[in-house]
Amino acid sequence: MLKKVICMVILILTTLIAYTQSVTGKVLDASNNQPLVGANLTDSTRTKGTITDDFGQFTWDVKSNGLVIYVNHLGYKELKIVVNEESPTLRILVPTTAHQLPHMIVSASNTFSQLLDIPASVSIISRNEIERDNGTNIAESLNRIPSLYMHSGTLNTNRVTMRGIGSRSLFSTTKIRAYLNDIPLTTGDGETTIEDIDLGLVERVEVLKGPASSIYGAGLGGTINMKALKAPYNTTNISSEMTFGSYGLFRTVNSFEHGTDAINLRVNYSAIHQDSYRENNQYDRQTISILNQLYPGKNTTLTFWGSWIGLKAFIPSSLDSASFAEDPRQAAFTWGQTMGFEDYDKGLLGANIAHQISEKWELSASLFGSLRDAYELRPFNILDEESGAIGSRVKLTYRPEVNNGSLLWIFGAEYFNENYQWRTFENEDRHPGTILSDNDERRSYYNAFTEANWSLPAGTIFTVGLNYNSTKYKYRDLLPDDGDKSGNYSFDGQWSPRVAILHNFSNELSVYGQISHGFSPPTFSETLTPDGVINPEIQPETGYNLEIGSRGQLHKGKLGYDFSLYSMYINNLLVARRIGDDQFVGVNAGKTRHRGIDFTLNYDLLKKSSTSDLHLWFSYGFADYFFKEFLDEGNDYSGNELTGTPRHKLSWGTDFTHTSGWYGNINFLYVSSMPMRDDNSIYSDAYSLLNLKFGYKKQVSKLFSFKVFGGLNNLWDESYASMILVNASSFGGRPPRYYYPGLPRHYYGGFSLMFKLK
Incomplete structure (x- = not known):
């Protein structure tokens, strides 16, 4: 027994x-x-x-x-x-929720802290907010952020301004840095392109406003961080989405996702076609991307990212005021007659290792590269370009033991080297004729940075950071028929400090203040004299940002807010003077001051309701930007408003979902008038847009779900300029062309299918 x-x-x-x-x-x-x-x-x-x-x-x-x-x-x-x-x-x-932003962990700072603990102005665009729109253009999402305005002339012609910085660029974004999964989307001379990144790839966008030199180096206006979508945890899916709309719009996004404890893989193919509203404005883009993360151990993550983008877009260019009023659909005469376009292939590659060495030490190291082959047919010539870039970024994080609170200390460096080759030819009946120029540029920079964050038990966090940047351009004139213009350009290394303090009054409320220095080097074209020779006297724009702010949640977490008050002082203002169809020169012409207020509200009206969720949001940006000192070719513009930025920008909207599967949103945008010339003699018209989107989604079984949706943009059919060119010049007796017309009322609709394999 x-x-x-x-x-x-x-x-x-x-x-x-x-x-x-x-x-x-x-x-x-x-x-x-x-x-x-x-x-x-x-x-x-x-x-x-x-x-x-x-x-x-x-x-x-x-x-x-x-x-x-x-x-x-x-x-x-x-x-x-x-x-x-x-x-x-x-x-x-x-994954994050759509609206409880203060507690999200964000990468916009070196510390990877929750937003509530970051002493800087940071805005987040979640995946839910990206899906408010039809997915063709990130401008709609970015323009809901206070003090940020994205001019969007066409799908391939855009300009982002942040707190007034970058407003003087004509056809591109400058003085603002951007990254996709830590791969720079900014060239070696400071031009940034984000409009060709398909939004079907993007999980989240983090926008750090104002100088962030102690973290990212050159970028006086701020930094845009884009994070790619990953596979959901412990699933294997195949999905396909298609969108159809006005003016021949067709967009498709197709994905394979596989997520386990050992690997996270996402393969994506997307394509977009649009005949477009204007003449000579057909647009085609295809993208293939792969994101693969491996987890060889509990303390190590390996990430590999690759993307190919193929684009061909015809260029309607801008219109003068009479043409804009009479027939906004027309292309500029010379561009329409030439049938001008740009055509390029671009590749992005990146690899990263993140390893927790011990309880005190962490390492993150990245290697990245890019390739671009482009051809642009223009009325005045043909441009043939090739570029290749390679770089790396290393960051060490140290958490030493301290007697009072906790200390996080970061050391790092970033190196970037780019070779840019470009040639121009005479346009002979839309074919390359006699070669006009043959050029080779080498652009390089390196940043060394450190930042310390000391968190006290009482809830106070002190931050001190410092960055050193060195930037160099090397130029070779390979066709010196009219004199060899080869030369090198560099400026004294830039030291950029940052000091900040933040105090948490509770787990739901924080207040911060910061002083930070920033700078932006001139583009290569801005370093040239009218004779095409490098001007060594050109200096980078520099400035200081003073800012106080607060963010938090009230009313039992239903009401979230974010507020900041800032003042920026910019010296050595770079003025790009247009002296020909394709020629600009740069001049350090003065000083500007940028004062403003950013304010956002989010309110969950039916938070955690048994059947519905109703979310309200509001944002407002006030911009008082002006020339403090500005003398240009004998004209004194001191005291005038800064060109190309609206004084007021307001947006509001509501998102709702129901357990039955119905969902939708209504969103509104108001943009005030803005000066288009330095003498403030001409202003654009203010405009407002109302957009709607509704849909239905259904989980049919454990293995299959679908979604259908439709939307209507510019409900009031307002005529407006979605992009303006500041200080547009007049050549050959032709009136200056300031305006890119925005789309009138237009619709779209589509569906998505998802099959779960695991």
């Missing part, structure tokens, strides 16, 4: 040991792979659980096979997962 009892006890113990084991893992932000500290993990009864430590890690002694775990963290969606015996080590990627 005793032997039977002993055998039974041994059998029971063996069974318990077999089914009870330690489940370990990490809980991470799905968009940036940063650990979520204090995430709650509970079982299906909601009575047993654990929380993650300072590194997002957890260990839980449970019966693992078939265990259902619920993962919760403030600012993130609840995630339900099932633990199997074959994968007791978990790597859980949690």
